[in-house]
Amino acid sequence: YEIYLNGMTGAVPRLPTDLTRLEEFTERRLGPGPFGYVAGSAGDGSTARANRTALARRRIVPRMLRDVHERDLRVEVLGRALPAPLALAPVGVLSILHPDAEPAAARAAAAHGVPYILSSASSTPMEQVAEAMGDAERWFQLYWPRDREVARSFLERAGAVGYTALFLTLDTPLLSWRPRDLDQAYLPFLHGVGTANYFSDPAFRAGLTKPVHEDPNAAVMHFVGMFSDPAKSWPDLAFLRENWDGPIVLKGVLHPDDARLAADAGMDGVVVSNHGGRQVAGSVAAADALPRVVEAVGDRLAVLFDSGVRTGDDVFKALALGARAVLLGRPYVYGLGLDGQAGVEHVIRCLLAELDLTLALSGHASPATPGPADLVEDPR
Ligand code: FNR
Numbered sequence: 494y495e496i497y498l499n500g501m502t503g504a505v506p507r508l509p510t511d512l513t514r515l516e517e518f519t520e521r522r523l524g525p526g527p528f529g530y531v532a533g534s535a536g537d538g539s540t541a542r543a544n545r546t547a548l549a550r551r552r553i554v555p556r557m558l559r560d561v562h563e564r565d566l567r568v569e570v571l572g573r574a575l576p577a578p579l580a581l582a583p584v585g586v587l588s589i590l591h592p593d594a595e596p597a598a599a600r601a602a603a604a605h606g607v608p609y610i611l612s613s614a615s616s617t618p619m620e621q622v623a624e625a626m627g628d629a630e631r632w633f634q635l636y637w638p639r640d641r642e643v644a645r646s647f648l649e650r651a652g653a654v655g656y657t658a659l660f661l662t663l664d665t666p667l668l669s670w671r672p673r674d675l676d677q678a679y680l681p682f683l684h685g686v687g688t689a690n691y692f693s694d695p696a697f698r699a700g701l702t703k704p705v706h707e708d709p710n711a712a713v714m715h716f717v718g719m720f721s722d723p724a725k726s727w728p729d730l731a732f733l734r735e736n737w738d739g740p741i742v743l744k745g746v747l748h749p750d751d752a753r754l755a756a757d758a759g760m761d762g763v764v765v766s767n768h769g770g771r772q773v774a775g776s777v778a779a780a781d782a783l784p785r786v787v788e789a790v791g792d793r794l795a796v797l798f799d800s801g802v803r804t805g806d807d808v809f810k811a812l813a814l815g816a817r818a819v820l821l822g823r824p825y826v827y828g829l830g831l832d833g834q835a836g837v838e839h840v841i842r843c844l845l846a847e848l849d850l851t852l853a854l855s856g857h858a859s860p861a862t863p864g865p866a867d868l869v870e871d872p873r
Contacts, residue, residue: 508831508839513803515827515840523830526679527589531826533673536774544770544801547778551810551868556856564849564858570818571658571740571761571795573630576606577845578808578818578860581825581837582799583634583660583744585614586687590830596625598829601837603629605845610634610660610820613647614687614720623654632658634744636665638697639722641732646696648736659737660764661730664745666723669772685709688716730758742797745772747782749789752796762795762817769800769822780814784865787815805847809855813863 496506509515520528534541566577581602588594595617602609603626611622613636623631633656638644648659674680681687691697692705692712697719705712733741740761745768746752755763765783767776779800787796798816802808803824811819821844828836848860857863 506839508828508836510843511804512824512840512843515824515831519827519830523590526677527681527830529673529677530586530589530679530681531823531830533671534770534774535669535671535772537672538770538774540767540774540776540778541770541801543778544767544780545803547780548801548807548810550871550873551780551814552871553806553809553813553851553855554867554869555854556867559856559858561853561856561858564853566845566849566852566860568818568860570797571742573608573657575608575630575818577848578812578816579841579845579848580608580610580632580797580818580820581841582820582822583610583612583662584822584826585612586616586681587826587829588616589681589686590826591833593829593833595622597834598825598837599626599629599631601825601828601834601841603627604838605841606630607841608632611656612636612687613662613690614682615690616686616688618689618693619651619656620654620693623656628655631656632660632742634660634662635733636662636720637722637725637729638691638719640696640700640719642696643691643694643700643719644732645736646694647690648733650694652738658740658742658761659733660742660744661733662744662768664766664768664772666725667721670774671771682716682720683713685713688713691716691719727754727758730760734759740795742795746786747777747779749785752786752790752794756790756793760794762797763790764797764799764820765816766799766820780811783811783814783816791815805844805849805851808844808848809851809863810868812860813865813867815865818860 568578595615599609599622608630610632633651742762743755744764746763765786795817798811799820825837825840828840
């Protein structure tokens, strides 16, 4: 109602309230390199499109007369009480979109009590982001550095400044084939963007022959070597357990057998995700993978979901398919690019308002109650 009441004085929102339109707004604002990097995906883009189609194909069957006048969006995830089943996904290199970068997104999340997951490839050192957030809930995403000392150093730094859960991203031991970036020969990391977390790390710097400012190109190449490591396998997870006290969540799980391996390895959760369609072209849509993972480990692990979530009804559908909560990727990144912290707050508020209304109008008073019976599959 706030928006409608403001409208009585002629004020309309600066950004669209249909969050699917943020991409077209951002395209007009950003240069082709940064925009292509954010909007783009792997191969011909079919996985990113499939993510949207898999959600759109499922339709909600609303229930009536269920007294939903008192609603509560709160959920518990990884032992933490959250105001809503939502976290901001880890997205690196945010300074290509806005100079305020990760601290602005983190402050927006903090203002709404939504956990912010800081990327390893952040353009801001993790300590600065932590400081911007005060005591608000924050989680740390790890791209597992090839060098154990660097990995250990990252975990120590993150723990020391209050990141409570670790999200280990499994689907990016190598960057995929991304034609939009290749055609424009644009990779933010090679411009030194997204390297700040690494460059501020004492163990990383110890591996350089010259200080970063004396030979930045060599430092960037050292980062690339540190970042890519397709040699990791399941037994390596024991190292993380030994070096991290809090919950560990594996991000990028699509196969139910991998979810079982995660549970057997003593992990606390998985994110069913195909990295927003950015890694394996032609892979299963995330929403199609979700039910099988929930069936395999839903009683043992926190199952979270991302890839393709744009609207409140998308969140509802993910919950109905068994996700405990969702991570939001590109929409908040577009919000940041369009209007800094205020843009991210706009996105969070719109998404949660739309989720609240979708729950209510479908006969639910809590994110915990939607289930498979609330959906049908549209055969078209
Ligand atoms: C990402 N994502 C990502 N994931 C991760 O674990 N670490 C990272 O540094 C990044 N960086 C990143 C950059 C950009 C520009 C995008 C768009 C995405 C993936 C992200 O966490 C999430 O899985 C997807 O964005 C979810 O899909 P949607 O919501 O963008 O469709």
